[in-house]
Amino acid sequence: MTGFRFALHATDGAARTGTITTPRGEIRTPAFMPLGTAGTVKAMLPEQVRETGADIVLGNTYHLMLRPGAERVARLGGLHKFMGWERPILTDSGGFQVMSLSDLRKITEEGVRFRSHIDGSEHFLSPERAMEIQRLLGSDIQMVLDECPRLPASEAEIEKSLALSMRWAKRSKAAFGEQPDRACFGIVQGGTFAHLRKRSAEELWEIGFDGYAVGGLAVGEPQAVMFETLDAVMPHLPADRPRYLMGVGKPDDIVGAVLRGIDMFDCVIPTRAGRTAQAFTREGPLNLRNARHAEDTGPLDAHCACPACTRFSRAYLHHVVKANEIIASMLITWHNLAYYQDLMADLRTAIAQGRLAAAVAEIAQVYARPAEIEPGNGSV
């Protein structure tokens, strides 16, 4: 691997800001990666995603292997060309979606057999196949296959699952092989058990990855438990590699994780909320379906430069939401992604200037206000 580098520019407490360099472009960290699940960030054109400030998007191995298929994407020139996004792409390994979306899962040492949620067809995902798919897609950052146990689970169940995930991590790394310019990330598992998380982190470090993700969080546990788990993991990850908290989260989740040293995030919330009239603003979250917006000529967020905020009123957004117009999803998604990217930019600047604590206090105040929305957890 020659083209993938991570450089730290500044720290503020445990928080860090830096740059991941890839041949397809730089990723400023802390970074938020919009979901491009099935080859599109829903309701957005690629250049619009870029306009929000995104450096990288996420693609889902599970969705893309089922439709249009990894070999087909490869024949068509790879995922970047296919979806019109020439900047970096991170792909997950499919493990999480197999657990959350597919039917009839059967997990063995070899891998996981499951039925597609689209057409019921049978598929098999092993660490080797998961890595092959990501290579065929042309992913810049490829994730190991892990088992994502359903919660609640006993300590013994989590420990057994973790052991399998660690054996799969080793096989994934071997299958990734040598791919110049691309990176392979391990995934820390272990539920909410600090000693299992520590063991997982140490075993992954021993294998050696280009970056380290924390998986199995944002699956319904309280925020405090998520933060405690991060506190247990972070000291056991190498400081010179990027750290990625998978599937997180709401703005205050992200802020808390950045404070603990996380560098990368992905989450369905801003895009899914955008399709259900839920908007994040600097005055707090709000639901545009609410009748109180019907004659509000003000902008959605006076401090936002996105088209939804500069060219339309809250009254218009309310109207197109009520009328189920596609433009409602287009505009509110754009705004939410712009909001998230603005948040990440503010965090990066605050870290670089050593004033993260003050910035966080502001954000916490905004998100402590009564919320109109409940966007749900971070799973796809």
Add this chain to the structure above:
Amino acid sequence: MTGFRFALHATDGAARTGTITTPRGEIRTPAFMPLGTAGTVKAMLPEQVRETGADIVLGNTYHLMLRPGAERVARLGGLHKFMGWERPILTDSGGFQVMSLSDLRKITEEGVRFRSHIDGSEHFLSPERAMEIQRLLGSDIQMVLDECPRLPASEAEIEKSLALSMRWAKRSKAAFGEQPDRACFGIVQGGTFAHLRKRSAEELWEIGFDGYAVGGLAVGEPQAVMFETLDAVMPHLPADRPRYLMGVGKPDDIVGAVLRGIDMFDCVIPTRAGRTAQAFTREGPLNLRNARHAEDTGPLDAHCACPACTRFSRAYLHHVVKANEIIASMLITWHNLAYYQDLMADLRTAIAQGRLAAAVAEIAQVYARPAEIEPGNGSV
């Protein structure tokens, strides 16, 4: 009225090219007006609509009076500001949608009472109210209220309906009053009866309008009948006013009507087809859901400059159609509107250069090819 002017630049046979000037911008004719039914051209942002080459969009009185309501739009600063489209807007009078969408219509001399298709609420539309609504919306070109009889109908029924429409046209014109910079168009009715069409045109000319529409066509009759009806109408309309064929049509319908001297069109086809995977191309129409596109790396239309054609493959468009992704509607709608605007630009140029017959032969050849699509008729 001071700011509304129509200037003819060239004719080629009966076909004409010119410019309608309004304080909100010029409309190059022959013009195609995308439907902005409920305050949005579906799946498009306003600047994208403009990028396709559109000079004017259409708003629907019926939809807007029900939601968000004309008085509300007026309080919010008018339809242009509300929907973020500062160029000209033409509004219909609601008559056609009352017939096609609402329940429990009761037509009297005074007007039409009906129930909303949205919530069943009762509403009343008279010529005076139709014009008041369009004034409240701030429409640049306002249409008289007409009765649109259901077909098939006897000659006696059409004649009776026409007489009512002509009395309503007179009341509409009176209600329009004096609105500097805005125009009021009459609507020729009379079914497919040449003598009734002639009578209607003459009566409207006698009242005196800023432009003349032909209504009650593109409601299922054969194309030849539509063209025959136009042939019966056109000699009886003043040459110095714009002529608008309502709800038309497919490309070959438009070409045939331009040949007969029509200046303005609106139709749901390009936008509705865009949401159902149906695309117009210079090689003929096609359905992107068809599996033959699954590995086609070529562009949708090699001669089109829209984003769908320049940044994505047919294979990608096929994929996002199959996956029911919003981007499919966004891209194919954009392409279809660009295709329609390119067609209008080609027609304008051909007329100006006196070579319309040759241009029409090319277009007819394209649209004589076996079609994958059946976009239905031109009604909303």
